[in-house]
Amino acid sequence: MRIVLAPAPTGSGHNMRALALARELRRQLPEVELTVLLGSLQSTFGPLFGEAGVSVVDVAGDLVDHATRSNLTRELDWQTYIKGYLAPAFVNGERVLGYLSYYQDLKPDLVVSDYNISASMAATLSGTPHALVTERYDFTLFQIDDRTLESGGFRVNREDLRRGRNSLHSVFKWIVDTAEVVLTDKPYVPELDDGTAVARALVEGNAVFTGPMIREVPERQDGSVVRASLGLGPGPIMVGSVGGTTMFRENKQQVIEDYIRTHQRLKQDHPDLQLVLLGREQVEAPDDVVVLTYLPDWMPLLQEADVLLSAPGWITVTEVAALRVPTVFVLSSLGEYHEVEASERLGRLGFPSLVAPPVDELVDVVGPLIGNRATEPTPAQLAVAPEGPGTAKAAGLLAVAALTARARSEYQAPVGEAEGNQR
Template identity: 40%
Template sequence: MKKILLAPNPTGTGHNMRLLAIGRKLKHINNNLEITVLLGSRQDIFSQLFESEGIRVIDLNPTGIIDHSKNSHLESDLNWETMISNYFVPTFFNGDKVLKYMNLINELSPDLLISDYNINATIAAITSSTKNVFITERHNFTLVDVEIEDLIIGGFNVNIKEINAAKKNLQRLFDWLIMNSDLVITDKVLLASFKTDVQLLKYKSKVHFVGAMYSERSQGVQLDYGELQIDKSKPYIVGTVSSTTMLKQDKEKNISVYISTFNELKKTIPDLQLVLLGTSDKKQKNDDVIYIPYLPSWRQLIENSLLVISHPGWITVTEVSYLNIPTVFYLPNFMEYHEVEAYRRLEQLGLPVFNGEDSKSFCELIISIMKSDKEKTFSGYKILSPDKNGINKATNLINTLVEEGEPTL
């Protein structure tokens, strides 16, 4: 029996969801695996989801549920102290967490650790001489991917010298991580116009783009529209609010822009409803605006919607591209710097993007998308999800590494 340790980054639900899909598929193709997940966020939702797949859960914070959407992560001043000392080190490069992961690795003796952009767990695996897989939707640390000019446009007061120094040294650290990982899997298409992609391709023998690693969030679940307070006889659009924001006020601003844009849209579509995901602690309805805190299985909801509006969080990008769901990717501003690179990438692929607070312009864009030739408007989806085999490719690579020591497609 081979032991697999899953270590999702605890900063967002997407990391949990991707490793849930991979863990489920690995169990399906190899009955000789004992899989454990080190769960560090949204344990209230994901403990049951992992356990239902026969995956053992170790709660890294058993005294309380961690939800990173409740707090801000950055200040408007961007310098070494605010970016590295106060944010990056506690969250991604934390010596205490590295040692705790090392202790767990020593106790559990896994044959393989699979990290979903969990830098601390990857460092622990490398320093413990444990075979490891690094799964990522980012081709470097986020700050390295973002141009100084975009940070300034976003409204940050940037100490250019200190941030450039941070970017340079973060690049060195990421390069070390990739060099010492046994296998790197990404669901973000590699483009020659992004310098971090070019740098990652230095290791092309171990770096594999597999496309969307999509798997049903919950098998065979039918949505109860009545319970969700959605009138199924009327059209609706779905707006998602990012589960992790750099600035807490941006989440409130996001909701405000969605609602004001929705009010503009109702002038054209009077019976339209707006379904907001990730906006409150309980389901509620205010006129034609429905608030839903979290929905593990949302395929039926978005497939029956007129349109989805979402931050360019990559787990969502891959899912809507896989399912071919018309989506406009939105940022309230570029202070949400962790999604600027994805925004620029989608923009380059010709997919509809919007940022700012101009509700009338946002409304005009949405109406134009609804009237457009969808196949042409969303042709970029074919680049993001070139086939339907991403999850199979990823798990076959991992399984081969476990069983034979050399990953092959």
């Protein structure tokens, strides 16, 4: 049996979730042939997939990293947003053709798309069985209104975006309707999700909330060893992380500065407080700040941390909820429109979720968490990760979908063709 994984090439979270599912599929189905069509952060994730026994196909060629540049302008109309950003990044005709060619060569029993819209479209067009893994209940634009976009500093052509929303919703609904199964790690919130494609699929039974689709949570390591490996002493630790995709580079730079200033202020009460800054690239910081561009396995660090400050990227949300790490989610600006819905959802679930907070507010929210890590999960953490990781459940559902699709294909094929398709 052959399964092809196709994570979206925007942000590291899609790659990380696909990697977690690949590792669990390998455990549940030792003989399965796994291939990943990798479109971003290839130098980091290529070796990780290889170590997991997954064949890697680099479908991008050049290194892709959406965290180190601006991706939008302040004008939101058909030309700048749909043609200039969404079509190249998500609904991409050239990529659809590329994925079609890979499916024809690989002949997968199941394609697992992690919010990779072009890969899902190629599967649907070709009749290839596919599953959708998604933290989005619909296209992002469908769940954010013009007024919010304008509050984020955008100049909105409302008619163009109306047309865009309708079209994108139709594409997403088509993908959801044709999927063997839809898996989501985002808990349903009626005020945000009513009317979306995934909400309807949940009601109809074709979508499942699995909880976090994350790597195995490691046994707690010797804290002194973890700290020494990162050059940290025995004092309290604050981790600051920026998002894997940024709409405007200046927002990323501003939130990094705010993390550093918050650390400096908190050190007045906690002189031994240490900041680990995960900046996605080299950034200038005071000597008492540990700067890392990226940490592929940050779980041991988080297990040592008093608090994490993070953009509301959903794979991060699921990991920290399962790990029960105290986290303050910081949306740098409403201009980072792709995370506005997640930010609002987190607030409704009970997480500290701030939008462009002044440093004084950050200090007030973060300060009480230093040295006071809770021993029991919060209601908000339980809403996202009711049973801890849900990776085994998700992989099991994908395995069933692949086996069912394969059996259906063999039943429908002529006898000679079915015999020739045995792998």
